[in-house]
Amino acid sequence: MLDDIDRRILRHYQRDAAINPSDLAERAGVTAATCTRRIERMQASGIIRANRAVINWRALGYEVEVSLRVTLDKTQSRAFDEFMAAARDVPDVVEIQTFLGRVDVRLSVIARDMAHYQNIYRTAILNLPHIADIEALMHVARIKSDEVLPL
Amino acid sequence: MIELDTIDRKILRQLIEDATQSASALGRKLELSQPATWRRIKRLRDSGVIKGQRLDLDRERLGFGVTVFLGVKLATKGRVSLDDFERAVSAIPEVQTVEHILGVYDYRFRVVARDIADFERVLRRRIMMLPGVGDVEANVLLSEERRPGPIG
Numbered sequence: 176m177l178d179d180i181d182r183r184i185l186r187h188y189q190r191d192a193a194i195n196p197s198d199l200a201e202r203a204g205v206t207a208a209t210c211t212r213r214i215e216r217m218q219a220s221g222i223i224r225a226n227r228a229v230i231n232w233r234a235l236g237y238e239v240e241v242s243l244r245v246t247l248d249k250t251q252s253r254a255f256d257e258f259m260a261a262a263r264d265v266p267d268v269v270e271i272q273t274f275l276g277r278v279d280v281r282l283s284v285i286a287r288d289m290a291h292y293q294n295i296y297r298t299a300i301l302n303l304p305h306i307a308d309i310e311a312l313m314h315v316a317r318i319k320s321d322e323v324l325p326l
Numbered sequence: 327m328i329e330l331d332t333i334d335r336k337i338l339r340q341l342i343e344d345a346t347q348s349a350s351a352l353g354r355k356l357e358l359s360q361p362a363t364w365r366r367i368k369r370l371r372d373s374g375v376i377k378g379q380r381l382d383l384d385r386e387r388l389g390f391g392v393t394v395f396l397g398v399k400l401a402t403k404g405r406v407s408l409d410d411f412e413r414a415v416s417a418i419p420e421v422q423t424v425e426h427i428l429g430v431y432d433y434r435f436r437v438v439a440r441d442i443a444d445f446e447r448v449l450r451r452r453i454m455m456l457p458g459v460g461d462v463e464a465n466v467l468l469s470e471e472r473r474p475g476p477i478g
Contacts, residue, residue, distance in 0.1 A: 189383070192345070192381045225344055228345040231374050231375060234328065274395070274466060315425075317423070317426075318424040324385065325419035
C-alpha cells in the first residue's frame with residue numbers, strides 16, 4: 176500500500192510529469208535514492224502505468240474538436256462491441272469513452288477545419304453501426320486539463 | 327503548423343507510450359542515430375506538437391473508484407461572469423478537467439470521487455453551489471480509450 180511519502184511524490188510528479196528526478200526528490204523532501212526507489216516500486220505494482228507525451232493537435236493543424244455523444248440501439252445485443260470496433264478504425268477519433276447514463280458512448284473527433292469535419296462526419300461517423308441518436312458538442316476552450324488526482 | 331514525416335510519427339507514437347525514454351534508447355528502436363533522434367524530439371517539443379507530459383495513474387488503486395462527466399448549463403447567462411465561474415470550478419480539487427463547449431451544454435467537467443456517496447457530496451456541496459449553475463447532466467464513466475489519432 177501507499178504511505179505518505181509515496182503520496183507526496185505522486186502529488187508533485189502529477190503536477191509536473193516532465194520534472195527531472197533530482198528536482199522531484201527535492202520538492203517531495205526525500206533523497207534522490209528514496210525517490211527513485213519509490214517510483215520504481217509504484218511502476219512495478221502498476222500504480223504508475225506510464226508517463227505519456229501529450230500531443231497538441233492544433234500545432235499539427237487540427238483546429239476543430241467535436242464531442243459526439245452517441246446513444247446506441249440496445250435492442251441489438253452486439254451493439255456496443257460492434258460500434259466500438261468500427262469507431263477504433265476511424266483515424267480522426269482520438270478518444271472513446273463508454274458511460275452509464277443518458278449517453279452510451281462519447282467519441283472525441285478532431286479535424287483540420289469545418290469542411291474536413293463535415294467530411295469525416297458524413298463518410299465515417301454516420302456509417303458506424305447501431306447508432307440510435309447522436310449529438311454534437313463543439314469545443315471552444317479547455318480551461319483546466321491537468322487531470323491531477325486530489326491525493 | 328509543422329509537417330510530420332513517417333519517422334516523426336513513429337517517434338510521437340513511442341513518446342505517447344513512454345515519454346521518459348532517452349533519445350539513444352528511442353533511436354535504437356527506430357534504427358536512427360542518437361543525434362538525429364534528439365534533433366527530431368527537440369523539434370517536436372519546440373514547435374509545441376508535444377505540449378507536455380502526463381502521468382497515467384491507476385485511479386482505482388489510488389482510491390478513486392468513480393469518474394463522472396458532468397454537462398453543465400449556465401442558468402443566468404449574462405449575469406454571471408464566465409471568468410469567475412471558470413475560476414471557481416477550476417479550484418475544486420475533484421474537478422480534473424473543465425471544457426467550454428458549444429451545444430446543449432455550456433461546460434463539461436470531469437470529476438473524480440472515491441465512490442458514489444463521495445460524488446454526491448462533491449455535486450451537492452461544490453458543483454451545485456457554483457454561481458450560475460443551471461441544468462446538470464451526469465454520466466458515469468465505464469471505460470476509456472485514448473487512440474493514437476491521425477498519427478497512428
